[in-house]
Amino acid sequence: CPSDTPINIKAPHENLWKPLTEQETLSVQEWLYDQKELNLTQFTTAGISDNSIWLIELITPNKTEAVSYLDSSSSSTNNRNSNSSPPKRYARAILFNGGYSVPHVKELQVGPLPISSETKAVSFSYIYQNSTVPGVDGEGVFPFNARTTYGIESTALGAFIVSFMTDIKDPMNDLIGGAYTGSEDDKLTFSWQGPNSFDGNWRRYWLFFMGRGFGAQYLSPTGFFVYVDTSGSDASTWYVRRVVYNHQVFQSLDDFKNAWQNGSIKKGTKINLDDDKWATRQRQGEELALLIEPFCEQRPLDDRVAPESTNFNGSRIRADREEGYVEWMDWSFYTGFNRDTGLTLWDIRFKGEKIIYEISIQEALAQYSGNDPIQSTTAYLDRHYGIGEETRQVLMGYDCPHGALTFNTSYYSDSKFAVNTDAICIFEQDLGFPTSRHSDPTNGWYGSTKGTALHVRSMATVYNYDYMFSYIFYLEGTVEILMGASGYLQATYWDGTQDDYGTRIHDTTMGSVHTHVVNYKVDLDVGGTANSLQTIDLVQEDVKFPWFDEDDPPTKQLRLQKTWVENETSFSVQGNNNNNGQRVLLIGNKEKKNAWGQERMYRIMPGYHTIHNAVKGSGRVLNSAKWGEDDVFIVKHKDTEPSSSTTWNQQMPIYPPVDFSKITTPAESIDQEDLVVYLNLGMHHVPRAEDTPNTLFTDSRSSFFIAPFNYFDDEPSRDIRNAVLLVQDPNSGKYGVEESGSGDDDKTCTPRADVTPAYIGQVETDLSSSG
Amino acid sequence: CPSDTPINIKAPHENLWKPLTEQETLSVQEWLYDQKELNLTQFTTAGISDNSIWLIELITPNKTEAVSYLDSSSSSTNNRNSNSSPPKRYARAILFNGGYSVPHVKELQVGPLPISSETKAVSFSYIYQNSTVPGVDGEGVFPFNARTTYGIESTALGAFIVSFMTDIKDPMNDLIGGAYTGSEDDKLTFSWQGPNSFDGNWRRYWLFFMGRGFGAQYLSPTGFFVYVDTSGSDASTWYVRRVVYNHQVFQSLDDFKNAWQNGSIKKGTKINLDDDKWATRQRQGEELALLIEPFCEQRPLDDRVAPESTNFNGSRIRADREEGYVEWMDWSFYTGFNRDTGLTLWDIRFKGEKIIYEISIQEALAQYSGNDPIQSTTAYLDRHYGIGEETRQVLMGYDCPHGALTFNTSYYSDSKFAVNTDAICIFEQDLGFPTSRHSDPTNGWYGSTKGTALHVRSMATVYNYDYMFSYIFYLEGTVEILMGASGYLQATYWDGTQDDYGTRIHDTTMGSVHTHVVNYKVDLDVGGTANSLQTIDLVQEDVKFPWFDEDDPPTKQLRLQKTWVENETSFSVQGNNNNNGQRVLLIGNKEKKNAWGQERMYRIMPGYHTIHNAVKGSGRVLNSAKWGEDDVFIVKHKDTEPSSSTTWNQQMPIYPPVDFSKITTPAESIDQEDLVVYLNLGMHHVPRAEDTPNTLFTDSRSSFFIAPFNYFDDEPSRDIRNAVLLVQDPNSGKYGVEESGSGDDDKTCTPRADVTPAYIGQVETDLSSSG
Ligand SMILES: [Ca+2]
Numbered sequence A, B: 001c002p003s004d005t006p007i008n009i010k011a012p013h014e015n016l017w018k019p020l021t022e023q024e025t026l027s028v029q030e031w032l033y034d035q036k037e038l039n040l041t042q043f044t045t046a047g048i049s050d051n052s053i054w055l056i057e058l059i060t061p062n063k064t065e066a067v068s069y070l071d072s073s074s075s076s077t078n079n080r081n082s083n084s085s086p087p088k089r090y091a092r093a094i095l096f097n098g099g100y101s102v103p104h105v106k107e108l109q110v111g112p113l114p115i116s117s118e119t120k121a122v123s124f125s126y127i128y129q130n131s132t133v134p135g136v137d138g139e140g141v142f143p144f145n146a147r148t149t150y151g152i153e154s155t156a157l158g159a160f161i162v163s164f165m166t167d168i169k170d171p172m173n174d175l176i177g178g179a180y181t182g183s184e185d186d187k188l189t190f191s192w193q194g195p196n197s198f199d200g201n202w203r204r205y206w207l208f209f210m211g212r213g214f215g216a217q218y219l220s221p222t223g224f225f226v227y228v229d230t231s232g233s234d235a236s237t238w239y240v241r242r243v244v245y246n247h248q249v250f251q252s253l254d255d256f257k258n259a260w261q262n263g264s265i266k267k268g269t270k271i272n273l274d275d276d277k278w279a280t281r282q283r284q285g286e287e288l289a290l291l292i293e294p295f296c297e298q299r300p301l302d303d304r305v306a307p308e309s310t311n312f313n314g315s316r317i318r319a320d321r322e323e324g325y326v327e328w329m330d331w332s333f334y335t336g337f338n339r340d341t342g343l344t345l346w347d348i349r350f351k352g353e354k355i356i357y358e359i360s361i362q363e364a365l366a367q368y369s370g371n372d373p374i375q376s377t378t379a380y381l382d383r384h385y386g387i388g389e390e391t392r393q394v395l396m397g398y399d400c401p402h403g404a405l406t407f408n409t410s411y412y413s414d415s416k417f418a419v420n421t422d423a424i425c426i427f428e429q430d431l432g433f434p435t436s437r438h439s440d441p442t443n444g445w446y447g448s449t450k451g452t453a454l455h456v457r458s459m460a461t462v463y464n465y466d467y468m469f470s471y472i473f474y475l476e477g478t479v480e481i482l483m484g485a486s487g488y489l490q491a492t493y494w495d496g497t498q499d500d501y502g503t504r505i506h507d508t509t510m511g512s513v514h515t516h517v518v519n520y521k522v523d524l525d526v527g528g529t530a531n532s533l534q535t536i537d538l539v540q541e542d543v544k545f546p547w548f549d550e551d552d553p554p555t556k557q558l559r560l561q562k563t564w565v566e567n568e569t570s571f572s573v574q575g576n577n578n579n580n581g582q583r584v585l586l587i588g589n590k591e592k593k594n595a596w597g598q599e600r601m602y603r604i605m606p607g608y609h610t611i612h613n614a615v616k617g618s619g620r621v622l623n624s625a626k627w628g629e630d631d632v633f634i635v636k637h638k639d640t641e642p643s644s645s646t647t648w649n650q651q652m653p654i655y656p657p658v659d660f661s662k663i664t665t666p667a668e669s670i671d672q673e674d675l676v677v678y679l680n681l682g683m684h685h686v687p688r689a690e691d692t693p694n695t696l697f698t699d700s701r702s703s704f705f706i707a708p709f710n711y712f713d714d715e716p717s718r719d720i721r722n723a724v725l726l727v728q729d730p731n732s733g734k735y736g737v738e739e740s741g742s743g744d745d746d747k748t749c750t751p752r753a754d755v756t757p758a759y760i761g762q763v764e765t766d767l768s769s770s771g
């Protein structure tokens, strides 16, 4: 009985995209502390008005260098004895420099690694369109107000909020039924929206307060909002700018207090802070059984374990866990990981040929609407909050099947090296339908190829939302890029004036309409890096053919209109230039043909519903999310343009450090160039009661297929052994097995081992006192 | 170790939609033969110029009657002791009346059943907009030229074709390299396109000839075409109307023969009739290993059986096999089946409430384009050819997982009662992702609900194409209607003049561009039959809010624009009135609200890419496929309009017996009426080399979701036991199980029994000599 554990192999070469190890990270941290001119304060003693290290992570090598190494490496004998040496490793170090007269964020490129006398720190600016700050020398600098909310400011920020909220605890208790004072007994907790700035000149945000409870907080907003200004690195200057309660705007806390004291305030309906079970994931049903027909105590047979996709004959995955390298059914790839965007895939090959150099999430936009200060101002760019940072353990048996290969992830920020065990799962899944089949009663035969696919999955819980990111590799050389969303709505307080902006989902709670757009980079290299874009439009023609009768009307039919697109451009999957899905998008090398003279291409094809941002020109994402304004963008690769976004775009919508419009315009030639596809998954989320407590992955899935199109001479899964062919005996009429499949004898091992769910949580190592 | 076999239960009432049994069918056949005024000739002796029975099947009861029975039945004590009696059963009998001066097709309604003195035959015409024939009395009649090609004409038709093809075997052997003479040694075989008429006044079609071989025929067209006229019921008048070879049109066989004899014919490239392995499903790889790098003999580990979704703890399906009734996780439904459209689902309930009265395929269009007489004339309406008739056995382990519940299907035509064993499979499948989840590092808890769904599947091989039809029931009350296509292309002969119409996929073979549109009827009854249609459009607004600073620009955001649609109408999922997916379609009862005052609705939501017919105004489907001209239609239910198509529409594009435009126009009120949704799945199939030998289900899937939208007060899968909740201990930091799932202990039964593939084929009982 073969083990369910994936089989260990050696990767063909080292993983160029492997995150910094704890040791590497520590060495960079120590080296930075040693550079006196950086004026850094150690984490343990630093405050917001000091200069401190926020983040250290790998800078993935420039593609040009990486490809040159890979090509020389793979031309040698497929082992690590190549003469060519891999690109040197460099770290991205981000300093939050609160200690200068103009406080700022500074990005450094530190390397080469390991630390040696050659190691230098230079401004990490070549990937940015905008990376200067008035009053600060050099490049690779960003306004301090554009920073993430980091560990070092938590004390000052907490004290600031507790201070003014304690001051109004009486009106809070009266109007809301609870207060926030920083105590463990508080009935309220809080959160705030983003962006917190438009241009980095200031930092302001709306705090919203909600009930505490076992998962209830996301669905328990109270309708009380405080607008604060936390600009700069001097916490003593932070102040409350405005208060909103029950549609009444108060220009100060005192105004609010006075209105309450003199009774002029108009009171709203209080949320019930004592009832939170409806908003949690606690199991429902038992108590309902007695009250509501036709609910049963449980669904019949739900005491039995639900079916699970299982390897009866051992895992078919091979992996180099050290190098984060995976092989499955002639597919191979390397994995990478970073704090901003999480899991990345590299050097994806099928049957030995390079297909995709990189697939990676670039950014995730969630833009809300509503009649309150939160929803009308929210537009999250989740890279800022850290899709990678929030990529946590997936639970075997629920998020992924037992027996999946898992990788840990890690990142460094706020002086801790954090490891999330089993945060990436990789498993082969029964698709539930064959890859292909034909049953032929005419000729008396039947054939079918078992359908399975490799899923590479990570899940990121960015506060309320749980994103599921899956890359699905099919037997025939197709990749599906799929995103789904679960977790909690960013709900808000409901009253009748909100009806046009969403759905009331409880007494005083509503879900507000919003749009999710997740941007992916797909760097296809189809038959080399010299690629072109072809569109095929299906157009209607009227044509007279000689074989018809004289009086027959012209034939109305489709004709393929093929166009090689000359310059960088974008496409809509729906509407505009592509009504009714009549446009095919293809990328490949014009010069490479298959056996039938057809250009060897890959097709970019929508799967589950795909959409882009529905709002045009919003100041919240004015120039920071230009990639979200259409479905698919095709641009020319540049080492200086590795990404469509960055950590700082969230707070800099007017002057985003990465301005995607500068990547697409002026439109450069894409004729036989190294092309990169940016495509969007997402959904217009119109909430419904069925989003309580959590949104369902079923309906929220969105996907694109990247599929071979005349890349091969025929269908490449024809070599699969998990396929069967039966032929009818012309005499007996009975079907006999002509070619049996790998599964067609008695393989009934049950590798299913420990099924007890085990959630470990993030393991953090404090590096602040190391070295 | 519980059995993997679904558990037997009794259906709440008898299945009103259960197909006629063999005994019922036989009794109707005998009764018809007894009616002397029908002038029927027994099958064994009938020729095309006789009157004979082609088809006998159930007429499903009128909805009004059925609902009245169901409502009275379910108001009693949920067993079969209800006082109300079920609607009487009636048969549809189709006579091919070749024996009259105006030969015609006649449809009869025979009943009530069982046969008694009350049993009568009346014209079955009330479901047709057009059902008369000039020169024939009464209604329920259709032109003889609109008939299906039936068993009784096979001798005459075969003799006709063999006769003229034998006459030209010398030029065929010379030009094509093979001939068709009706012998087992022929190198060629043939097929023909449809429609075969525009209005029933004539019956003509293009025969195309291709190489014979083990599955190769579909990909081996020779480029030789013969246009025949087989109008009427006198085979002696049938004739060859035209011949096309290598773009040369010959007005007769003699013209063709002469041109060949006198050498004036322009010869084309011969297809290689000796090499067909490339076009078969025989396994590839072994021989390639020696020739082409980097192909391996097989993919690594493919000798291991691929993973399979498995019930470790027994099946969770309950079924009444006698009645074709199924229950799973609070879902329940009945199954039906018919020759034209195959599997149908009835009285679909979730948690005891009726959701959908009927889901059924109505029609499947495949419309081709090309520069030859076949592809430029083909527009199949597969109902004519029999989607049900071609619904054959699914193979366990490939088409569906082992342990699936299966139902047999049956139909009667050409005097045989045909049974297809295991033609419907019903199984619960591991979705590979959770239904919902939230991981909460902020509050220290994690919860996930296992994702599974019930799949109800049938597969129909209509000659070359294998359709997969799946209905997927999710735990939260959502149904996904999914269609995929595999099997063979209707390929054609390739030469350079075809480049604008598809893709060359072999030396002399091409795949031609075509569109598949599969029409479904979804009769939602949401909170009763009185339903209305609401659209929610996401529109952009610019608004000034009081909480912003004076100089802030207006907020740009989305607003929900809700509209109750007054009259029957249609919608595009992409483009036209719905760019970028910004329109939500909802159906429900205006008067029924959930706990939060929201109308209880179901949403019609696109899943995998959905399209409609891309060609407007083609004579081949002029009025016969009006349902294919948009994505979603909402109409008012009528007992006289049970369907969007019929068997005869294929051959009657100008005057279709069911004219969908008369169902949609004039647009009737849909305000609180019994509404029916007709929606389309499909794809524009732009062939690629990867369609050889068979199209892949991966990319061809198309689907719609029917999902609750404020139908419930919250998310209904909260009662699921296959769900887990873990909570972090604030002291130890460790996560402990708060609520364990059904699968979280050691359930490792391996119910996987016999995995040897067994294909049985159709079992036919000859009823021609019975009685
Ligand atoms: Ca550019």
Ligand SMILES: [Ca+2]
Residues within 6 Å of the ligand: A357, A523, A524, A525, A526, A529, A531, A637, A674, A675, A676
């Ligand atoms: Ca590229």
Ligand SMILES: [Ca+2]
Residues within 6 Å of the ligand: B568, B635, B636, B662, B663, B664, B665, B666, B667, B668
């Ligand atoms: Ca109507």
Ligand SMILES: [Ca+2]
Residues within 6 Å of the ligand: B357, B523, B524, B525, B526, B529, B531, B637, B674, B675, B676
């Ligand atoms: Ca209805």
Ligand SMILES: [Cu+2]
Residues within 6 Å of the ligand: A485, A489, A514, A516, A685
């Ligand atoms: Cu959402």
Ligand SMILES: [Cu+2]
Residues within 6 Å of the ligand: B485, B489, B514, B516, B685, B695
């Ligand atoms: Cu097709």
